Amino acid sequence: MTGIGIARHLMLLYGPDRAWLGGWVSRGLRTGEKVLYPVHAGGSGPPLLEILDERGVDVTSATARGALQALPSALYRRPGELAAAVREALQQGHPAVRVVAGIGGTLSRQEYATSEQILNDLCHTYPAVVLCPYRKDDLTDEQLRLFTAWHPHSRHRYLELRRRDRTVVVAGQADFSNERLLRGVLSTAVAAALAASAVLYVDISALALISAAGWRALAQGSVDLRERGGRLILVAPQPAVARMIKLLKLDVSVRAGGRGGGMVMPGAFAHDVLFFDTTDELLAVTVPFLRRGLAEGEAAVVVDAGRNGTPIAYALGDDPWVCHVTRDPRQRPARALSMFQHTVEEALAAGARGVRIAGDVGLPVRPSQWGEWVSFEAAFNDVLAGYPVQAICPWNTREFSEEALRTVRQTHPSVITACSRRSNPDYLEPRDCLRRFAAPAPDPLETTGPALAVDDVTDLEVLRRGLEGALAGSTLPVEYAEDMAFAVNEVASNAMQHGRPPVQVRLWRGPAKVVCTVRDHGPGFDDPLAGYHTEHRTDPARQRLGLWLARRLCDRLDFFPHADHFTVRLTTAP
Template identity: 40%
Template structure:
């Protein structure tokens, strides 16, 4: 297949983010799709970056003949442990490797979605978010999914989050693709059993930030975790509490739980909240960090999970709630 005219759609237009998926069940399908994608891109003046699992990287290196123009990166270096960092990493790839002149960086990516459904959900969100978050960056993503490497739920998510499906002989519009905002709003908010138990700390009608921080820090002092992990969680709590006081309506309430395997904090305010499923996957004001708007973005980088309930598309009792979760090693 000639990827410069794949599927008859031509080279993807400037300003979009082509986001393709290969769902393969054989080595021939993998190599027969990825190798032409890379070689045709190089011939067309694009750059190529491979960020896949180590065993996949070995196969692709051999098939591509160790072409020095192909940048092979450690999967963990690109994706990292949390989704906002992965978005920032892909933007850096566009800056560092973009050839200019309207050409793109073709990225072959392979995600490790993690061991649990809770982990899968974060990366399912990510695969939908980047359709908007990477729009306008000179990138062309080809995500590879081995049928024997992922559970059915993850494979179904791949069908919902990629605009094009590819094979060794075709690149075609994906009929199952779902508008990212619609898809993100459809995803469940996982249950947290700790929220049905008495919190370790309850602070109602929060106004004293300094006193609250000391109180939260005191409760976390005995947690069996590194100082950096605890400090990151404390900073996320600070940011979300500050956001609730500044932008929400009183009363602002904080509840903190600690367990042997995780820390959980829920910050609730009286609304009206927001209806932006992409919130927190980048600074609210783009790259101009001097304008603020970084609270939720920081929280998503500092915690393993950030879940938001309330607002127009999550009706409840009129409150807005942000739940922060960090796993303990």
């Protein structure tokens, strides 16, 4: 992990894996520094000597030669005696001193403040660095805020943070294992920003990954700043992180307003299918439909993928309330759904009373995509049902088989023609439709040997390295491989947080696609709409984004509940 400067006074949150604490101490011993550590009367805190022994450090020898020395914990609250111990170490010829502090012990708020001030003064007076380790599961949110306020530099395994002036520098990887630390540091920085300029910069130039949990921590940690009109500015993201931020920012709240004033209220939702043979039939329905909306203060969205959208746009002519959306036929279905949602929300935020949509439907590039595009049409009815949206999906009967058109009919509540609009008796509710067209299991690739097999995922960073290695040998373009690794990371993170261990991951590489399964031994879920939209859309700090992101980063996502386990399968085929 890329570092963010030398930490003189560092807070470390640790969990079951205490390796970083041991590494920090052993590095000091190797460079000739002296290490001072506290001994608590109750024996609380991690057993430092045991941790060093696990790393192969000869504790007996280090203690005998004076490189490792225990101090009574009470001494940490007596500035003269602690400083004397540091001066003695320097007089013994050690180039610097590493002080382990804050390990366990029950201190009052005032005692804690006194101790931290002593440590701050110490590392600014002598060539000394101070590490305050705390077990993350032992801290309340209030304690975490208090501790981060005293430490400008914080760390949790593969996440490192530093506060300076009006900036928080973030390096490494932000995921669910360290979201509490990120949230706590941002909350502390926000308090300072509100007292000054109400602007907080977050330098993420050294951030290699941000998961849904990391994004949630950013939202929660900065909520006070944003609610009071302040600004949170993300600075210099790496390309992969920038893509994730762009995707996540599609999920925005709808603001009030209207082209004639007043509040935009959810209107009638409509999702009609139009079956046509000629361009004249297409225009006879779609153009008057869109023009009526424009006359009533609604926005018109024309979707153009080089087929139906082009003649519709030409017939409408110029109008500032006509939004032209160019559709990439290779766009993943779930991401296309987010694009429509974002386009609708932007139009409503700009003052439109409603939105009407017509143009090119989502045409699958490959036969393997057909099931996912059917899922898109079904999910459209649920995700956009709360918006004042009316959409017409034109399907050319000369281009598609009767079987395909029969399937399309099942995803649209109404059928429209130039003469009438009627309820569709073949329509299936979204959940029923999604269940009917669910993918079979297993995928043929799953009968071959996997390129990656992990039987018990306990560390997401280790899993990510394994995925990167396995995908490097696939035929996927770099961006697709990055997206697939990120999607699997999100699903595995969900399994670790909400499922039951062991979490197992398998990845297969084929000549034209990659398939990955994530299995845990919990009950899972049985909602086919899971991941098509987020919860708490008007409150980004409470959004559940993991599965939502995963659907947008792979071509297909399926899940299979069983009596004793739950499996999610992700498929990508460029």
